Amino acid sequence: MKKNGRGIATIMFGFGYGAGFPDHSIASAEIEDEGKILIRTAAADVGQGVLTTITQIAAEVLKVKPEIIQIIPGDTHLIKNSGSSSATRQTFFTGNAVKEASEGLLSNIYHYASIEFRSNHVELGIKDGYIFRNDNPNNKLSYWELAEKVKESGDSLKAEASFFPRTDKPDPNTGQGEKIYVAYTFVTQVVEVEVDTDTGIVQVLKVYTSADIGKAINPQNVEGQIEGGTVQGIGMALMEEQVIKEGITLNPDLTGYLIPTSMDTPRFATRLVENEDSEGPFGAKGVGEPATIATTPAIANAIYDAIGVRIFDLPITPEKILKALKKRETENKIGKKEDF
Amino acid sequence: MKHKIRFTINGEVKEIEVQPNKTLLKMLREDLDLIGVKEGCGAGECGACTVLVNNKPVNSCLMLAVEVDGKEILTIEGLSDGINLDPLQESFLKHNAIQCGYCTPGMVMSAKALLNRNSHPKEEDVKEALAGNLCRCTGYKRIVDAVLDAVKKGGGK
Ligand code: FES
Ligand code: FES
Numbered sequence: 001m002k003k004n005g006r007g008i009a010t011i012m013f014g015f016g017y018g019a020g021f022p023d024h025s026i027a028s029a030e031i032e033d034e035g036k037i038l039i040r041t042a043a044a045d046v047g048q049g050v051l052t053t054i055t056q057i058a059a060e061v062l063k064v065k066p067e068i069i070q071i072i073p074g075d076t077h078l079i080k081n082s083g084s085s086s087a088t089r090q091t092f093f094t095g096n097a098v099k100e101a102s103e104g105l106l107s108n109i110y111h112y113a114s115i116e117f118r119s120n121h122v123e124l125g126i127k128d129g130y131i132f133r134n135d136n137p138n139n140k141l142s143y144w145e146l147a148e149k150v151k152e153s154g155d156s157l158k159a160e161a162s163f164f165p166r167t168d169k170p171d172p173n174t175g176q177g178e179k180i181y182v183a184y185t186f187v188t189q190v191v192e193v194e195v196d197t198d199t200g201i202v203q204v205l206k207v208y209t210s211a212d213i214g215k216a217i218n219p220q221n222v223e224g225q226i227e228g229g230t231v232q233g234i235g236m237a238l239m240e241e242q243v244i245k246e247g248i249t250l251n252p253d254l255t256g257y258l259i260p261t262s263m264d265t266p267r268f269a270t271r272l273v274e275n276e277d278s279e280g281p282f283g284a285k286g287v288g289e290p291a292t293i294a295t296t297p298a299i300a301n302a303i304y305d306a307i308g309v310r311i312f313d314l315p316i317t318p319e320k321i322l323k324a325l326k327k328r329e330t331e332n333k334i335g336k337k338e339d340f
Numbered sequence: 341m342k343h344k345i346r347f348t349i350n351g352e353v354k355e356i357e358v359q360p361n362k363t364l365l366k367m368l369r370e371d372l373d374l375i376g377v378k379e380g381c382g383a384g385e386c387g388a389c390t391v392l393v394n395n396k397p398v399n400s401c402l403m404l405a406v407e408v409d410g411k412e413i414l415t416i417e418g419l420s421d422g423i424n425l426d427p428l429q430e431s432f433l434k435h436n437a438i439q440c441g442y443c444t445p446g447m448v449m450s451a452k453a454l455l456n457r458n459s460h461p462k463e464e465d466v467k468e469a470l471a472g473n474l475c476r477c478t479g480y481k482r483i484v485d486a487v488l489d490a491v492k493k494g495g496g497k
Contacts, residue, residue, distance in 0.1 A: 046440055047438075047439030047440030047441065047477050048439065049439070220436045221436065224436055224439060224478060224479075224482060227478065227479035227480075227481045227482065228439060228476075228477045228478050228479040229479075230479055231478075231479035231480065232476070232479075253381065253383065253385060254381055254383075254385035254386055254474065255383075255385055259474060259476065260479075260480075261470075261471045261472075261474060261480075262466075262467040262468075262470040262471050262473070262475075262480040262483070262484060263467050263468065263471045265467070265479055265480040265481055265484070268479075268481055
């Protein structure tokens with residue numbers, strides 16, 4: 001028989017290393033030849049889209065089209081530390097470093113342009129990579145023409161910045177601290193499942209997600225992260241298990257270690273909550289790991305809702321479901337009271 | 341001893357000599373420099389190495405190069421004409437169906453094979469056709485959406 005159930009789970013996730021770890025990112029921005037603006041950052045994009053995100057941030061601050069932004073990929077000769085692509089930290093840390101470096105560059109553009117135009121920055125306007133006096137917008141200088149002039153004077157048009165926020169080590173006695181993490185992402189998921197009580201197979205039908213990510217700099221990317229993370233959570237809940245015996249992994253391949261396929265993917269309904277409650281770039285917070293955490297407990301709750309049996313041991317495989325159903329059946333027969 | 345084989349690759353006739361134990365995957369990547377074809381598992385489990393042989397999707401890590409003698413191969417490199425992308429590729433871009441991208445060439449080729457045999461697949465057909473292509477990043481939703489959208493736009497013809 002097929003039985004349907006719904007489960008809910010809510011998580012909060014402190015991202016970045018936190019707890020007093022010297023976590024930081026460094027980035028720089030400079031006016032490059034051939035109409036480009038160069039951003040140097042070592043942030044590794046492994047598909048989560050951080051380079052797109054920081055391109056958008058730099059373009060927004062410098063008031064240019066994103067196509068103009070060029071990013072030098074990681075190279076220890078040319079760029080400084082941006083920390084790891086882990087701990088859900090790149091958008092927040094490197095995003096902030098890039099934003100500050102871009103703001104530094106913008107300030108320098110105002111500074112040198114005010115010398116060129118013999119004017120004060122409040123009388124200057126900026127549009128599409130040009131700077132001009134508001135009282136004479138036709139007499140304008142492009143960022144690149146300005147960079148040439150700055151170069152002639154022996155200087156260069158660039159800025160470097162780092163984002164190095166304070167976090168506190170928790171008190172060893174109480175576990176408390178004023179600011180253990182830079183900020184928190186909140187996610188609630190409701191999951192609908194269908195459990196086949198004859199085979200024990202669980203199909204996740206639909207996942208509703210509400211995620212407070214501060215600000216979605218690239219909503220399509222954020223939703224992609226949530227979908228990918230959710231499907232990893234489905235894997236953790238229902239199938240993924242490394243079997244180790246005496247130090248040897250018995251299922252070291254994808255035939256023995258199952259991960260979700262396109263057949264396991266549910267329907268999604270995702271709502272992004274843009275509650276700018278942190279010092280992230282434009283209010284943005286991290287989404288990577290938070291996207292995967294709520295799914296597993298929500299599925300366990302949904303299975304309980306569907307068949308009235310609680311399984312605490314992951315993954316919740318068909319075998320475990322059938323065993324638990326059987327156990328309940330025999331207990332019911334001998335009249336033992338259920339405790340759930 | 342090497343064998344001389346002749347086949348069509350992305351519309352071009354090629355004749356080369358290969359070791360009898362060389363896989364199609366290795367020949368494509370090492371001898372023909374077609375590195376869009378990816379090796380994930382090397383054991384027929386992940387689909388990253390999918391290419392079309394005579395219009396059918398195969399795991400190129402499981403096929404010997406000598407087996408393609410006289411056949412027609414299409415890899416991800418052969419989809420675009422050099423100027424325009426294939427509608428499937430356009431659709432993957434539009435839907436952001438790519439994160440790390442490692443599964444993408446195989447996904448696109450499996451989808452291409454589906455559209456070759458069924459120009460109006462339903463969602464379930466798409467999911468089934470892609471079930472042998474693992475993706476760890478996207479959760480598949482955007483990939484399935486991308487294929488269905490390409491169908492709607494006439495990509496299936
Ligand atoms: S590399 Fe061929 S199936 Fe994984
Ligand atoms: S996009 Fe990374 S495996 Fe599919």
